Amino acid sequence: KFEKIWLVFGMASLVLFLLIIGFAAFWKGTHPQSHIETIDPQNVEAHEAFKPENLGLREVADGKYTVNIVASAFNYDFGTDADGKAVKKIRVPKGSTVLFQITTKDVVHGFQVAGTNVNMMVEPGHVSRLETVMKNTGEFTVVCNEYCGVGHHQMFATVEVY
Numbered sequence: 001k002f003e004k005i006w007l008v009f010g011m012a013s014l015v016l017f018l019l020i021i022g023f024a025a026f027w028k029g030t031h032p033q034s035h036i037e038t039i040d041p042q043n044v045e046a047h048e049a050f051k052p053e054n055l056g057l058r059e060v061a062d063g064k065y066t067v068n069i070v071a072s073a074f075n076y077d078f079g080t081d082a083d084g085k086a087v088k089k090i091r092v093p094k095g096s097t098v099l100f101q102i103t104t105k106d107v108v109h110g111f112q113v114a115g116t117n118v119n120m121m122v123e124p125g126h127v128s129r130l131e132t133v134m135k136n137t138g139e140f141t142v143v144c145n146e147y148c149g150v151g152h153h154q155m156f157a158t159v160e161v162y
């Protein structure tokens with residue numbers, strides 16, 4: 001009698017568990033809105049946003065910015081500064097609306113601005129977009145949260161809100 005109860009309980013738990021996994025996988029795989037646009041990962045420069053001269057931060061209107069980034073193992077390309085050095089930090093005023101647009105040339109990367117609601121999966125062949133309002137001042141670290149290889153932990157940058 002007891003065995004039967006446990007058996008039913010065990011089966012029910014298993015079914016529930018599989019449903020949760022299935023739902024999570026489906027949800028993660030679907031990613032509504034964030035990357036509808038496709039792009040050739042071998043030639044990201046063909047896309048206006050990812051031409052070398054368009055990378056990094058630009059002000060598109062008063063208080064509105066876009067940040068274009070190309071991820072690759074193991075780097076975030078925000079373009080170069082006036083001295084030709086790779087940009088690793090972007091600065092925006094508090095209250096700015098910032099649209100992050102990012103793609104990857106190789107494998108799946110993550111793009112998370114720790115301490116904000118910016119958290120995207122970046123997949124080859126897709127453009128990931130997320131617009132947010134920078135409400136708090138501070139220095140926020142950009143990290144890759146998808147394991148992408150030996151240099152995974154070296155992928156970082158900084159967003160400063162002043």
Ligand code: CUA
Binds near residue numbers: 108151
């Ligand atoms: Cu890129 Cu982990």
